Amino acid sequence: MSDAITTDTADKTAPTSVPQDTARRDASSIALQGLHKRFGRDTVALAGVDLDIRPGEFFTLLGPSGCGKTTLLRILAGLEEADKGQLAIGGRDITEVPPHQRSVNTVFQSYALFPHLSVRDNLAFGLKMRGLPVGERNARVAKIAAFIQLGDLIDRRVDQLSGGQRQRIALARALVCEPDVLLLDEPLSALDAGLRSQLQVELLRVQKRLGMTFVFVTHDQQEAMVMSDRIAVLNGGLIQQVGPPREVYEHPVNAFVARFMGHDNLFPVIARNGETLTTPLGELHVANPGDGALLLIRPETLDLLPGDVEGVNHLPARVIERLYRGSHAEYRLAIAGTTLQATLNNRGRHLPEVDERVTVAVAADDLVTLAE
Amino acid sequence: MTKRTFRRALAGFWWLTLLFLYLPLAVVALFSFNAANSAASFTGFSLRWYERLLGNEEILSALANSLVLAIVSSLIALGVGCLIGYGMYRHRHRKLGWLIVLIYLPIVLPDIVFGISEMAFFVKLHELTGLLQPGLGTMIIAHVTFQIPFVALIVYSRFVGLDPTLFEAAKDLYASPAKRARHFMLPTIKPALISAFFLSFTLSVDDFVISFFTAGPESATLPIYIWGAIKKGVSPEINAIATLMLGAVAVAAILSLVFSRRRPA
Amino acid sequence: MADAGTLPTARSRAMVREARHLLLTVAPGATWIVIFLVLPSAYLMGVAFMSTGPYGLPEMPLSLESFRRLAGFGFLGWSPGNLYTLLRSLVQTLVATALVVVIAYPIAYYIATSRARWRPIMLLAVVVPSWTNQVIRTFGWMNLLAPGTPLSQLAEGLGLIAPNMGLYPSNFAVTLGLVYNFLPFMVLPLYAAFEKLDTAQVEAARDLYASPLRAFRHAVFPQTLPGLLAGIVLVAIPAFGMYVIPELLGGGKGMMLGNLVANQFAGAANWPLGASGAILMLIATFIGLYAMRRIGRRLGGGEEVVI
Numbered sequence: 001m002s003d004a005i006t007t008d009t010a011d012k013t014a015p016t017s018v019p020q021d022t023a024r025r026d027a028s029s030i031a032l033q034g035l036h037k038r039f040g041r042d043t044v045a046l047a048g049v050d051l052d053i054r055p056g057e058f059f060t061l062l063g064p065s066g067c068g069k070t071t072l073l074r075i076l077a078g079l080e081e082a083d084k085g086q087l088a089i090g091g092r093d094i095t096e097v098p099p100h101q102r103s104v105n106t107v108f109q110s111y112a113l114f115p116h117l118s119v120r121d122n123l124a125f126g127l128k129m130r131g132l133p134v135g136e137r138n139a140r141v142a143k144i145a146a147f148i149q150l151g152d153l154i155d156r157r158v159d160q161l162s163g164g165q166r167q168r169i170a171l172a173r174a175l176v177c178e179p180d181v182l183l184l185d186e187p188l189s190a191l192d193a194g195l196r197s198q199l200q201v202e203l204l205r206v207q208k209r210l211g212m213t214f215v216f217v218t219h220d221q222q223e224a225m226v227m228s229d230r231i232a233v234l235n236g237g238l239i240q241q242v243g244p245p246r247e248v249y250e251h252p253v254n255a256f257v258a259r260f261m262g263h264d265n266l267f268p269v270i271a272r273n274g275e276t277l278t279t280p281l282g283e284l285h286v287a288n289p290g291d292g293a294l295l296l297i298r299p300e301t302l303d304l305l306p307g308d309v310e311g312v313n314h315l316p317a318r319v320i321e322r323l324y325r326g327s328h329a330e331y332r333l334a335i336a337g338t339t340l341q342a343t344l345n346n347r348g349r350h351l352p353e354v355d356e357r358v359t360v361a362v363a364a365d366d367l368v369t370l371a372e
Numbered sequence: 373m374t375k376r377t378f379r380r381a382l383a384g385f386w387w388l389t390l391l392f393l394y395l396p397l398a399v400v401a402l403f404s405f406n407a408a409n410s411a412a413s414f415t416g417f418s419l420r421w422y423e424r425l426l427g428n429e430e431i432l433s434a435l436a437n438s439l440v441l442a443i444v445s446s447l448i449a450l451g452v453g454c455l456i457g458y459g460m461y462r463h464r465h466r467k468l469g470w471l472i473v474l475i476y477l478p479i480v481l482p483d484i485v486f487g488i489s490e491m492a493f494f495v496k497l498h499e500l501t502g503l504l505q506p507g508l509g510t511m512i513i514a515h516v517t518f519q520i521p522f523v524a525l526i527v528y529s530r531f532v533g534l535d536p537t538l539f540e541a542a543k544d545l546y547a548s549p550a551k552r553a554r555h556f557m558l559p560t561i562k563p564a565l566i567s568a569f570f571l572s573f574t575l576s577v578d579d580f581v582i583s584f585f586t587a588g589p590e591s592a593t594l595p596i597y598i599w600g601a602i603k604k605g606v607s608p609e610i611n612a613i614a615t616l617m618l619g620a621v622a623v624a625a626i627l628s629l630v631f632s633r634r635r636p637a
Numbered sequence: 638m639a640d641a642g643t644l645p646t647a648r649s650r651a652m653v654r655e656a657r658h659l660l661l662t663v664a665p666g667a668t669w670i671v672i673f674l675v676l677p678s679a680y681l682m683g684v685a686f687m688s689t690g691p692y693g694l695p696e697m698p699l700s701l702e703s704f705r706r707l708a709g710f711g712f713l714g715w716s717p718g719n720l721y722t723l724l725r726s727l728v729q730t731l732v733a734t735a736l737v738v739v740i741a742y743p744i745a746y747y748i749a750t751s752r753a754r755w756r757p758i759m760l761l762a763v764v765v766p767s768w769t770n771q772v773i774r775t776f777g778w779m780n781l782l783a784p785g786t787p788l789s790q791l792a793e794g795l796g797l798i799a800p801n802m803g804l805y806p807s808n809f810a811v812t813l814g815l816v817y818n819f820l821p822f823m824v825l826p827l828y829a830a831f832e833k834l835d836t837a838q839v840e841a842a843r844d845l846y847a848s849p850l851r852a853f854r855h856a857v858f859p860q861t862l863p864g865l866l867a868g869i870v871l872v873a874i875p876a877f878g879m880y881v882i883p884e885l886l887g888g889g890k891g892m893m894l895g896n897l898v899a900n901q902f903a904g905a906a907n908w909p910l911g912a913s914g915a916i917l918m919l920i921a922t923f924i925g926l927y928a929m930r931r932i933g934r935r936l937g938g939g940e941e942v943v944i
Binding site: 396611 | 655659661665666667674676680684740743744746747757763768771773774777778779780781817820874877878879880881895898899902911912915922
Binding site: 077078079098099100101104105106108109110112113114115116117125126128129130173174177 | 560
């Protein structure tokens with residue numbers, strides 16, 4: 001399992017929001033060391049995870065189902081116990097602290113609102129369990145209700161709420177406790193597309209205003225890119241890559257991350273000579289070739305020139321398929337016995353037709369190599 | 373036969389069946405107001421059998437025994453059965469086949485085998501140790517034994533119907549194990565506990581065979597008293613007690629209807 | 638990665654904790670049932686294999702005498718009394734169960750196809766009589782079937798019974814009492830089956846076979862079979878061990894196995910004989926449960942019969 005690569009990019013991104021309260025910021029950093037977790041005899045959920053999450057960060061755990069992201073989140077919440085390894089929040093080791101004593105709250109995928117309680121009592125539940133007096137409880141519930149703009153939802157019964165409303169109540173119920181860290185387990189996955197993107201924006205705005213550390217689990221790379229300050233991509237119980245969305249998308253460290261971020265144009269490097277790499281597409285000039293065994297070509301970096309045009313990194317191709325999307329068009333191209341995907345922005349120029357012969361042009365700066 | 377006549381025939385059959393179901397009970401109620409001491413002809417309205425009841429020490433003590441037996445056994449069964457129901461739920465992923473067999477045993481065992489097993493056992497135990505002389509105590513034990521499975525199954529199925537992440541949400545929201553029990557689990561299963569209590573109570577009041585074989589000389593319940601009276605020769609007083617018991621059931625039926633209307637299951 | 642053979646400490650601690658939790662929640666009730674039901678049943682079975690002492694109480698040595706007695710071999714040679722009782726129990730159970738099915742099937746169908754708001758009330762109407770005590774219900778029938786009552790006079794008029802005999806005590810009264818007692822136990826599972834009925838299948842069948850009778854046989858009946866089997870288990874097993882109804886409505890010639898067994902612990906006092914009868918009843922119970930499970934699995938399309 002040596003292909004786990006953890007890139008630390010601490011210096012490249014500063015947290016986008018800067019909370020004034022520095023004590024609070026320090027309390028909400030997370031440090032994970034060597035976490036292992038197995039279920040039963042054979043199912044490995046986590047195979048040694050090290051991770052540092054900064055205070056006030058919107059941090060996303062991204063991966064396919066079964067990659068260990070939810071297990072990691074549940075270990076943070078205290079709902080699972082790691083077999084091995086350490087977990088610290090704000091520098092305090094909480095590996096063995098039970099969930100009800102952790103200053104961490106979770107927004108569950110199913111929302112888990114208590115059916116026997118009203119919305120108001122759901123919101124007050126955590127505060128009541130912590131032993132806050134009634135007056136303060138009510139004040140804080142009123143404050144959070146105003147903040148999340150719950151309006152008259154607060155007096156409804158839980159079974160009268162729609163999916164989107166439940167989601168916001170679940171968020172409010174967790175936030176009202178003012179935890180050091182908020183955990184979100186695919187909180188938007190049960191909603192339809194329109195509501196989902198609306199709540200993505202809302203969630204992001206809430207996080208920036210509060211400056212609270214959010215750890216967000218999703219299997220949707222688009223969602224991860226929209227929301228996150230940094231993303232950790234997991235597979236097979238190991239962290240594959242950690243970094244800001246742009247870095248993970250544009251410089252994936254291996255084929256898994258590249259494919260999971262939605263890249264299809266991966267080609268083996270057959271031979272290399274300085275900055276010139278031989279691939280099934282032909283010879284390509286790469287600005288910083290590194291020593292990766294695969295070449296990644298992002299579709300949006302390609303330009304399609306009509307006819308045959310000679311030049312460096314110019315490849316002759318034929319259009320097999322064109323999907324017109326209005327703002328852009330997606331192409332599938334036949335090139336040297338293989339196929340290549342390209343995306344062309346619709347700037348009013350000619351959009352090559354199916355069967356048209358074109359020349360694919362790509363800048364040496366836009367090509368990266370990565371590990372298998 | 374057309375569809376309409378088929379429905380009509382069904383409706384007719386339905387009302388006939390209702391007549392069949394309620395006729396014996398109606399006759400009991402009717403003859404409890406009979407002036408004459410006869411089961412064959414109704415001679416006039418009278419409350420004399422009810423007056424006789426009130427003066428009958430034996431009946432009053434049987435009534436007290438029935439109530440004490442039903443309430444005490446239901447409460448014990450509620451506590452013990454609720455724990456098993458929760459244990460079965462929490463550990464449902466383990467192999468608990470032995471427990472399922474144990475829980476179903478009191479349900480499938482024929483009453484008579486259940487009753488005489490207990491009787492033989494209590495008699496032997498008393499002979500060997502001097503403990504558990506047949507009486508209200510042994511009856512309570514026997515009733516709890518057949519009530520536990522029903523409580524456990526009702527509580528279990530309530531838990532199974534819950535979103536399992538609710539338990540985690542309660543933990544996540546700072547509830548300690550004791551607070552989880554008090555503020556989450558108990559309120560959530562309250563409807564199940566109420567119906568389990570009423571079912572236990574009904575089972576206890578409805579039981580005759582097991583009570584009969586575990587009772588002592590001083591601990592006759594109403595059904596045992598009625599049984600004795602029937603065996604001695606029918607007395608119209610029995611109609612009066614039976615009618616009072618039917619009245620209690622009717623009240624329970626109406627309550628259950630109102631309750632289920634208000635709370636859509 | 639941790640060696641597959643050794644458990645990490647956090648896991649073993651969690652396992653101990655879970656095991657303790659299981660013990661704390663389940664142990665009180667399980668122990669209760671073991672002490673107050675499993676042990677007594679085991680003792681009773683032991684009694685069946687003991688000799689009969691003075692006052693009918695069991696004593697050593699072990700013996701199979703009680704089973705010989707159960708089969709009818711007594712001090713005065715063989716008599717068929719016990720075997721008649723056994724046979725009567727079987728016949729009563731079969732007849733009563735069949736009658737209950739015949740009545741409950743249309744009733745369950747009628748409730749399931751009535752308007753939704755009436756269904757709970759109709760179900761309640763069927764179930765409420767069974768909330769009353771069995772002794773009282775049976776007493777109601779004694780009132781109805783006694784000599785001189787309208788029903789008895791009607792039967793006399795039709796020449797079904799001898800004058801001034803009344804309809805009880807008789808085997809007929811016992812059958813009636815059994816049907817009355819167990820009807821709700823059949824209606825409930827059948828109703829559940831009808832409620833789940835896939836009407837599309839029925840309509841498709843009507844479409845293909847045209848005749849309502851065939852549609853019933855091919856589309857409706859198979860779908861209600863699991864409910865029917867559950868009902869049969871709920872009716873037949875307790876009916877076979879019934880004590881109260883034959884005791885009150887049957888008289889000496891209406892005796893069933895339950896009465897034979899119970900009498901050995903009361904008046905006739907012969908515990909080993911009674912215990913051997915109880916064993917017979919248990920065997921019948923478990924055969925019944927087992928057979929229903931088998932048939933249910935084969936016919937129910939994988940759906941388990943819920944007992």
